[in-house]
Amino acid sequence: MWRASVLTILPDVFPGPLGASLAGKAMAAGTWSLDVVDIRTFAADKHRTVDDTPAGGGPGMVMKADVLGRAIDAAETDERPRLLLSPRGAPLTQARVETLAAGVGVVLICGRFEGVDERVIAARALEEVSIGDYVLSGGEIAAMALIDACVRLLPGVMGTAASSAEESFAEGLLEYPQYTKPQLWEGRPIPEVLTSGDHSRIAAWRRAEAERLTRERRPDLWAAYLRRFRSGSRTG
Numbered sequence: 001m002w003r004a005s006v007l008t009i010l011p012d013v014f015p016g017p018l019g020a021s022l023a024g025k026a027m028a029a030g031t032w033s034l035d036v037v038d039i040r041t042f043a044a045d046k047h048r049t050v051d052d053t054p055a056g057g058g059p060g061m062v063m064k065a066d067v068l069g070r071a072i073d074a075a076e077t078d079e080r081p082r083l084l085l086s087p088r089g090a091p092l093t094q095a096r097v098e099t100l101a102a103g104v105g106v107v108l109i110c111g112r113f114e115g116v117d118e119r120v121i122a123a124r125a126l127e128e129v130s131i132g133d134y135v136l137s138g139g140e141i142a143a144m145a146l147i148d149a150c151v152r153l154l155p156g157v158m159g160t161a162a163s164s165a166e167e168s169f170a171e172g173l174l175e176y177p178q179y180t181k182p183q184l185w186e187g188r189p190i191p192e193v194l195t196s197g198d199h200s201r202i203a204a205w206r207r208a209e210a211e212r213l214t215r216e217r218r219p220d221l222w223a224a225y226l227r228r229f230r231s232g233s234r235t236g
């Protein structure tokens with residue numbers, strides 16, 4: 001079973017959307033498990049304080065190393081990667097998600113306030129992971145995003161094995177446009193090729209559209225795709 005442990009000061013927000021749809025069904029089926037650790041239970045004072053003012057001054061509060069250190073130490077130690085959700089972290093990619101999903105699970109630490117005392121990051125060898133170049137109020141939504149991206153790749157969770165093989169990023173390209181019935185909607189038809197029944201034409205159209213969208217919207221992905229294509233490999 002793939003295991004996710006989440007350390008947070010807001011345990012009540014979990015499982016949230018992870019309890020619904022594909023992820024929720026997979027959790028109920030025992031494909032993965034979620035345990036949520038309330039960091040506040042590791043505070044030493046009666047107010048259950050988890051934060052203090054930043055050394056050197058400045059706005060906001062910082063999560064205390066001693067409290068967070070105890071919470072991490074109490075979480076079961078195994079070979080799972082310990083990831084701190086952080087806007088300073090390495091951007092989460094589909095390739096990293098695939099690696100995490102292929103492993104035994106993750107231990108996720110959710111920051112709040114201005115972030116986490118740097119010493120606990122170093123002392124507990126936390127790897128910082130970002131879900132994008134913007135700042136959230138806390139790591140909980142980021143943790144949910146990471147878990148959701150992993151869980152849908154676990155064996156048996158998605159309806160058909162092909163779904164993830166053709167998705168955005170699977171080959172370094174964004175996904176081609178999708179359509180469904182009705183054939184004509186507000187004067188807009190489904191592209192003729194998709195209703196032709198000619199599978200090789202459909203595949204060629206989808207590949208061309210995926211390339212066009214990637215070129216137009218994500219020059220970074222497009223450049224990487226071209227590099228791989230020229231070096232003889234479209235995947236990886």
Ligand SMILES: C[S@@+](CC[C@H](N)C(=O)[O-])C[C@H]1O[C@@H](n2cnc3c(N)ncnc32)[C@H](O)[C@@H]1O
Nearest residue numbers: 085086087111114115130131135136138139142
């Ligand atoms: C308000 S943010 C702290 C931002 C920090 N002061 C900075 O400028 O880098 C509070 C917490 O939200 C989480 N967080 C915010 N943005 C994130 C992102 N893009 N990816 C992952 N976690 C994020 C982190 O856990 C962070 O410690």
